[in-house]
Every structure is written in structure tokens, then in C-alpha cells.
Amino acid sequence: MAPSSKSKGAAVKEMEKSDDINDVPSFSVENIQHNMKIVYYCRTFLSIVAGSIAGVLGLTALSGFLCYFVIMLLASLGLAAKTKFDVHSFFDSWHRVVFDGVSQEFMSFVLFWSFAYDIVHIF
């Protein structure tokens, strides 16, 4: 089932990756994958919510896309805050937290945006 206990409302459980060698950073792959799953799950949820918001507000064209990126940015900030801004001890690079999953969830955003927009404004 979906990791419901790890939703963004409740405590997001993220695990440390072991970083015990001073010369060579070593990663615990399972923990990184687990953290990435959490990021992905948050983004999926938020893209649906963002689509509904954009549709209900009646945003069109550029402002709608802007809404998506703003919400994704807020998500990244939230995730970074959850790691107490020490992103490197939870992920292998900060690109993951900010950029990963944004383009994958874009289609879901467009779908729910169109859906909400049509239901509220056209019909």
C-alpha cells in the first residue's frame, strides 16, 4: 500500500546515509532510495493538489505553469527544512531534492488542472 504513515502531514521519516569514511563518501543505497521514494510521493500528491488549485482559481496559460513551479519550489523548501537544511546527509546531491520528479508529475498536474478548470469555469 502507499506509505500512508509517511505522508507529508505526519512525520516524514527520512533515514541517514552512512558517511563513515572521511576520504570517500559512502552511501547506503537503501536509505537513499527510501528518501527518494518519500520525495516522489510528496511531489505526486502536491502536483494533484496544485492542479486542482490552478483549475479552481481559473489560472490560464502562464500563470498556471507558474503556480505549478511555485508549489514545487515550496515542496522543495519543505523537504529541505525537514532535513534541517542538511541535505547532504540525507541525499547524495541537492539536485535530488529540488529537481527530481518535477517533470514526471507535470502531466498529472495538467490533467487535474484541465479537469478542475473545466468543471468550475466552463460548465
Added chain:
Amino acid sequence: MANDLVLDTAIRDWVLVPLSLVMVLIGVLRHFVSKALQSSPTPDPKAFKESQVVIRARYLRGAANYIPLKAFRMRRTYYNNEENGLLHVPKGQAQNMQAQMFSDPNMAMDMMKKNLSMIVPQTLTFAWVNFFFSGFVTAKIPFPLTQRFRAMLQNGIDLSSVDVSYVSSRSWYFLNLFGLRGLFSLILGEENATDDTQRLMQTQMAMQMGGLGADPAKALGAEKDGLDLIQHDWVLPKIEQKAEVVLRQFLDH
């Protein structure tokens, strides 16, 4: 002017919502059907042993830099040496395995089942959409597109003066197809059957590689070459000094 067409509420009630609902339900159905139809293959013990050996060799490759050079070399010889190394496959046996792979029907059946369970519902739904819901404007997408998209998005509508944002049901179907993937991963959990077909195929092939004789000789050979190629670079050269420092700290407290 960008006229706002007033669309019938009935379209919303009877086209948009049912289409999305049907696609979600079909996706859920497909997920459970593919779970129910999953045949648990009884693995061949010999092939399974080989796949486990390959996995062990892979671990050695990954962690080679954390053990001293001699230990690594000892392990590598264990896998690679010519007489009884685990990864060494004499030429005669290699041919046998090839023949075995082709006569194994399990893999073909599994792939066909996976293929069917993906393609058939999509085709059926598409045909249904085309048959019932063609020839009228279905929805308005909130962003403007250029005229070139008109042919793609408005293929049932024959007026050319209508804004490109007003799309037909076919494009709503495709929008749903791509957009509901995220929703499925939320409600069905990870590893659901509606993910990309390609990715599923890849992971399936990789996992069943050892258990089905799909080129085990090649896998062993590849691991052997990989092991041979490794340059050992020990990353823990001062580990004894560091351990001494830590132990002293413990003893001093």
C-alpha cells in the same frame, strides 16, 4: 475574439467524469488482475545457484575497495581461476545453456501475459472512446497551443475556427492516460502494474535472468570480465591508526 464557448453541462456529467472514472477503475482492475495472474515460476535449482553466484560476485565488485588487496585478490581468484573458479564456464557447456533457453516456454508466456494485460485494456478503451464520444468538443485545456496541434487535438471536430484549446474526447483520453499514472502510484502503492511497460520489462528480464536460463553463460562471463577489470584502490589505508585513536578515546574516559 477568443470566444468562450458555452458547453453543455451534460458533457461534463456524461463524458468528462465517466471517462476519467472508467480509466481509473480499469487501471485498478488491471493491477489486481495482473497480480492474480502472476504465475510463481518454480526456479531451476542449478540456474538459481548460478544467479546467486553472480550476485555474490557483484557484491565483491562493488565493495572491492574496502578490503585489503590480498583479500580481494584471493576472492577474485576463487571466482575466476581456470580450473574450478565459480564463474568460469568451459566452452562445451555454454552451448547447452543456449539451447535450454529457447526451449523454456515460461518466459515467453509471462511476457505475453504482461503485454496483453497492458495493451488490451488500452485498445479497448480507446475504441470505446472513439465510438461513443467523437464529434464534439469535450473540454477546454487552460493553456493556448499553436495551430499545429489542431489536427492532433481536435480530430473529431470539423470547424476550423474553433480555438485550439477546445479539444475532443480523444485528447482527453490521452491526457488521462498520462496524467493518471501519478494517481495510480498514490492509490496502488509502488510497483503497480500500470507503470511504463518498458521499465517493467527491463526489471522482469533482470530479475529472471538467473532463474530461466536466459543466457546464464553470458552473465557469468560478463561478471568474470568485470572482476578482472577492477583496479583495486584501497580507501582505508589509515584505518588502523584511526581505530587506535578511537580506542584511546574510549580508554581515556
